[in-house]
Amino acid sequence: MSSVQLHEKIPNNVDLSSDQRLQRALEEWQPHFLAWWREMGPERFQEDAIYLRTAVSVDAGGWAHFDYVRMPEYRWGIFLAEPVPERRIGFGNDFGKPVWQEVPGEHRNTLRRLIVTQGDTEPASVEQQRRLGATCPSLYDLRNLFQVNVEEGRHLWAMAYLLHTYFGRDGREEARALLERRSGNPDKPRILGAFNQPIDDWLSFFMFTTFTDRDGKYQLLALAESGFDPLSRTCRFMLTEEAHHMFVGESGMSRIVERTAECLRAGKEPRSAGALDLATIQKYLNFWYSLSLDLFGSEVSTNAAQFFGAGLKGRPREEERYQDHLALEGSYAMDVYEGGQLVQKPIALRSAMNEVLRDAYVEDCLKALGRWNKRLAGTGAELVLPSRRFHREQGMFAGHCFDPAGHEITAEELARRRDEWLPSDADRAYVRSLMAHPVLEPGHFASWIAPPPRGINGQPIDFRYVRYNEQ
Numbered sequence: 001m002s003s004v005q006l007h008e009k010i011p012n013n014v015d016l017s018s019d020q021r022l023q024r025a026l027e028e029w030q031p032h033f034l035a036w037w038r039e040m041g042p043e044r045f046q047e048d049a050i051y052l053r054t055a056v057s058v059d060a061g062g063w064a065h066f067d068y069v070r071m072p073e074y075r076w077g078i079f080l081a082e083p084v085p086e087r088r089i090g091f092g093n094d095f096g097k098p099v100w101q102e103v104p105g106e107h108r109n110t111l112r113r114l115i116v117t118q119g120d121t122e123p124a125s126v127e128q129q130r131r132l133g134a135t136c137p138s139l140y141d142l143r144n145l146f147q148v149n150v151e152e153g154r155h156l157w158a159m160a161y162l163l164h165t166y167f168g169r170d171g172r173e174e175a176r177a178l179l180e181r182r183s184g185n186p187d188k189p190r191i192l193g194a195f196n197q198p199i200d201d202w203l204s205f206f207m208f209t210t211f212t213d214r215d216g217k218y219q220l221l222a223l224a225e226s227g228f229d230p231l232s233r234t235c236r237f238m239l240t241e242e243a244h245h246m247f248v249g250e251s252g253m254s255r256i257v258e259r260t261a262e263c264l265r266a267g268k269e270p271r272s273a274g275a276l277d278l279a280t281i282q283k284y285l286n287f288w289y290s291l292s293l294d295l296f297g298s299e300v301s302t303n304a305a306q307f308f309g310a311g312l313k314g315r316p317r318e319e320e321r322y323q324d325h326l327a328l329e330g331s332y333a334m335d336v337y338e339g340g341q342l343v344q345k346p347i348a349l350r351s352a353m354n355e356v357l358r359d360a361y362v363e364d365c366l367k368a369l370g371r372w373n374k375r376l377a378g379t380g381a382e383l384v385l386p387s388r389r390f391h392r393e394q395g396m397f398a399g400h401c402f403d404p405a406g407h408e409i410t411a412e413e414l415a416r417r418r419d420e421w422l423p424s425d426a427d428r429a430y431v432r433s434l435m436a437h438p439v440l441e442p443g444h445f446a447s448w449i450a451p452p453p454r455g456i457n458g459q460p461i462d463f464r465y466v467r468y469n470e471q
């Protein structure tokens, strides 16, 4: 059960060959996945050899397999973390009962919706990032981009597996629909807001992988608690991949900030030295952070209460962190609108679960920011997280206007000052001009980003991470 069968057409550790019906269904889906990858996956470089890591087993050491691979030949497959013996539901109305190995009829629609929403983000992010190869700052970064992309492709496989295995015909239809929606397409958009925004420059890419992938981490942690054991196991394995995506984002931003700080310390204006100025970085941060906050849904949410009560989506590390796993009695003190004014009110804990998760996320984002600000030491400048009310399109603050400090302002003031707080057309044009050409010489880096302290998997920084145009 546990060894990964890599030689099979669909690599897996779920003993796929013993379930002919499922194997056939997935083998039918596979060419559609590959067609989607060819159409919507990375532009160019598809025929080049990329130094990628591939999962060969699900234990910690199983990750260490690195080799050159052409992306369409990546061993996408189905990997679930090992089952926890005698696992029991850790929260909600069925607390303490054995976990489900099949979908309980009463939770079928809700669970399917959660899996589809999660699954939809994975191909969306690949679509959003598909043009970045043309402007990469180095071969090292190009390889990291493609590592993230192939793993998002594998995360899509993970959700398609659950849909095919546990949801019959409608699951198969949903799995096909995951390959049919398109990021940013008004006729068939991706489900969640942030996944319809273009990511057409590397500043956006590093912000996205820092802030939006970090939402992924927290949503996966919450789903890893699920009483539906196959979902829990698949999310636990996905989390091991997610960590690398956040490393790519956070370390990429650290290196950008490093270059900016070097300019500031030398008394140079960063833009004049081909680097990014802090104001532009802050505006991109404000944009991607606020969009990522939206991904947690409404502050007060009956959906979230239902997910928790049903034992489908919990709180991260429920067992270690919380004593009361029913959450029927506590409350969460929240600022809510009453008669047009924000007043603090106790909200039933189950209805506040989105906010509980968002709190953990914000705390984690602050740590990332602290690491970036260390790079700015001695410059007198720093980056800040805007208020969680700023620039929101979901939840209680959507439809109201706030400045980044969280003060409510008029729509006129927001319109007047928008370009101070969010990327303007001119900022975007500057970022594009800075990143107009790819840097494809091993060991070379664009002017706006510092080299990393070390290479990937112990390789030198000037390693040929992408064998570009070599046959």
Ligand code: BYC
Binding pocket: 114, 115, 117, 118, 121, 122, 125, 152, 191, 192, 193, 194, 212, 213, 214, 215, 216, 217, 219, 220, 294, 295, 296, 297, 298, 299, 300, 301, 302, 303, 304, 313, 354, 394, 395
């Ligand atoms: N955009 O009660 P509400 C990742 C909808 S990222 C558009 O406020 P709820 C990754 C909501 O669907 C993690 N619509 O929220 C990262 C609902 O619609 P219906 C992805 C939104 O349901 C980087 C309505 O508004 N995983 O893995 O409590 C790269 C009211 O809902 C948005 C998940 O999201 C939005 N931002 O929570 C690659 C986990 N927010 O039902 C990958 C699964 C809300 O009225 N999803 N709506 O039609 C969930 O747990 C929940 O669906 C949400 C929303 C947390 C997203």
